[in-house]
Amino acid sequence: MKKWIIGIYCLVLNLVVQAQTGDLQPLNRVYAVTHAFIVPKPGMLLTDATIVVRDGVIEAIGNQVSIPVDAQIIDADSMYVYAGFIDALSEAGIKKQEEEQGARGRGRAATPPDNSPLTNTKSGVTPEIEVASQLDPSASDLGAMRKLGFTTLNIVPEGRMIPGMSAAVELHGSQANEMILKANSGLYTQFRGAENRKYPGTTIAVMSKWRDFYKNAEAAMHHETMYAEDPTGLPRPSYDAATQAMYPVIKKEVPVIFETPDILSMYRAMDVQKDLGFNIVLANVKEGYLFTDVIKSNQVPLILSLDLPKKMEEEKKGDAKKERGGMEKGDDKKEKPKMEKKDQPDDPETAQLKAKQKAEVEKREKQAATLTQAGIPFSFGSKGARNSEIKANLNRMIKAGLTEEQALASLTTEPAKLLKLDRQLGTLEKGKIANLLVSTGPYFDEKTEVRYVFVDGSKYEYESKPKPKPGSNDASAQKSALGTWEYTIDVPNQSVEGKMIFSMDGREIKGEISNASSGDETKPLNNVTVSGTVMTFDMDYDMGGNSMNLQYELNLDGDNLDGQVMVGSFGTFKVKGKRISKPN
């Protein structure tokens, strides 16, 4: 009997391997994950349990499950199975819109201003836009999110004041439309002015435009309803896609997802909500701990940001050394050049500022725990966070007091409820969509890796790979980055161009960067890491006296690269590049 099972297992394994190497469809879509620790919902654990999924739906779960004969068996002994994670606010897979030619760099001054009548589109008010029109199913960040255990993303479109409708998207499929689980899950809006000096340019105008636009949409809906009942004697309603897209919002069928990353924008969003009365979700929340009273008394649904400010441990290290007389040298080679600087004690003002900064970082790490203590439920959203930091950030929040159970709920049951998808997502139950992840241990343990992810019952398998440390010797990956690259950073209204050179320094890879506008001067890049096809590094940049840290995350594809750079609070910008020469 046992041999027989093993036999089938091997056969299945072969088929799976074939399916992955070639582009073959799997034999069937029936899987049994056996002998696992299964967490059907937060706070519940089944040991030595089995879950069977068939054709995209969970068929059975429990300790007494009989394995169907046609099932491909995955022995998950000592592994953990969770419901697939749901990201309540994501920008993954969205093609960033190209700026209008006239709005760019040097070309701009020559372009005469556009004085034609203002339209909603020019104002950045496009509620009629749906995510499917902007979604690129082959985008690498979708795969990166899936690898973390996410199976459903609530993706918001890219745009200005009202970019459009969000959609809950399943992370499986090659066509945008087939990935959509629920279109129009929310109307996404932000305090972001229009391009090309068009109204609304600022926060105050965005707020004013919201009130104008919404009230006129209400009137238009009233007009249409009356006309439908009896058109006699009434002027015909005019057609406007943007206005009509607002009707489900006015009817409170679709909530408004308001991006509010700071306390002031939360107050402002609630001011607009108070005037107009729509259902609101506060999203990308980072300072919710300052707003608990209002959130609680109004039962405002929340999407907390998975982004956190940089940890301040480096400073601590420096301080510790200082306390010990500044004589001890770190083992880390890279620390050495900085040692001299670090031996200087901070002046009292700088020390105080750093203490304040540290406290501020801690408040943000504690946000989720603070809200839980206040009895406020929330979901998590990844928008603005680097994929590579999401798990670490979750662990920082847990370290700051968030329970693992609550963390899990905020990644599964809470977002399912928020998106009104809790009948098909969020927990592992018979009949629900087969979205699940299998990890090598409890998910939030730092060493745990995600081994399998099922989306709509389709299996994705991930190899165990030792994690490369910054500057580590993933030699073949490093080699793929070496040489001279030309890059372009797509900053609104201008294009930043220059060169990057990567070379080997012993076993470590190092890099430097130059900017076309500042001539031959180069700056060093810090913490250059190449892992697989992903290269990350950061650099310090002096902007009119303000020191900023730019964080790059790039994908290498032969002689091309693309990715993004995070410029502090200014946002994330698209980077593209081409290799112009390889080292000898």
Add this chain to the structure above:
Amino acid sequence: MKQLFSLIFILSASITLSWSQPSKGSLLIKNGTVLTVTKGTLTNSDVLIVDGIIKKIGKNISAPKGVEVIDATGLYVMPGIIDAHSHIGIDVVNEATNPVTADVWVGDALDPMDVSIYRALAGGTTTSHAMHGSANVIGGQCETIKHRFGSTNPNDLRMDGAPRTIKFALGENPMRVHGEGNGIIPRTRMGVEEVIRRAFSEAQAYQAKWDAYNKDKMKNPRALAPEYSRRLETLADILSGKVMIHCHSYRADEILMLMNVCKDFGVKKICFQHVNEGFKVAPELANFGAYASVFADWWAYKFEVYYSTAYNAAILTRNGVVTSINSDSPDLIRHLYHEAAKTQHYGGLSDDEALALITINPAKQLGVEDRIGSLEEGKEGDVAIFRNHPLSVYAVPVRTIIDGVVYFDIDKDPSDIRVSIDPDNLPTFQQYTEEDRCMDGVFEYLFENR
């Protein structure tokens, strides 16, 4: 955990907001020299504030139980200073996308964490008029704020019940931004006038449409509402006297122009800001009943303001124009008492006249003279306490009080008062520019077109 499950998001719950009220305090200020501004100077006198309101001013008042006493022996007690023109406490100044943006309101963009608010407190300033900038002929609506620093709630700044005001701007700023910048009207001062007249005429037509609809609605349930426009609605509110104009202006000719436009449209409430050539048309301003809010001695920073005088405030005052001295700057707002004192050197104003320029007169210009601007029983407990007379060069503000609550105390002045900082971007130093903040946020537009 189970509790969490039972806490289901109720998306359809009707949301009602209840912002908490800013706190009010009780204080007895003992034995100071009380500069009431409107009712003379009282030596060795006390001011009792109960629950934010001045209850009693006089000698030998005893403190009710539990009320804190401030010993003001040898100190000067004056009304909290009021600045009729500033841009602190807001994080948007200009919506420079159209020559007319009456719909926007800087009260939507209050920033209670702006450290300039505390710096203003440290100069005895308790109230300011947070204004829209001067990029547009008709800019946005403004907000009168009290400097209740230390909160993250923008609503704590609002001076509830203060009348609505709106920013207008004449001359070079709107001409530069829209005429030169966008190639649209106004490119000249004639164009500025045209923009205002057209806006007012459109507002009249808008109001007529709505009046007709509201009448029709009574008998016709199928009446259709006209298009709603916050911009035109606000302009109509100016015409009906619900919103007061505060107009950025320099030259005598444009000041006369706007008074003529206002006469044509029946607008009576107007306060001219800057008014650097106001001294040339002081009788006309007085005759119209217009107010003037000026700099003490700041001009020649651009061509249209080449010609002015430090006697401006005194000449306007002597001609019977309600005049104030403003800052338009997070720096000048810290020492408006010095700015007021300059009118004693240039123009020989009396102490009360000079102090009125930064207290009761700006209060009148903001329509809050029945609440603040002088020390009188029944008014709000906004007080600045000085070591040495506030009009002396040796004056040092020692306490600043709003609604009976101490917000600045020189003896308890922390080295870092900021409510919050951005953990990702540490500030290193503040770049100081000589330009006034009136044009904040529009420079990038201008540079792009050079």
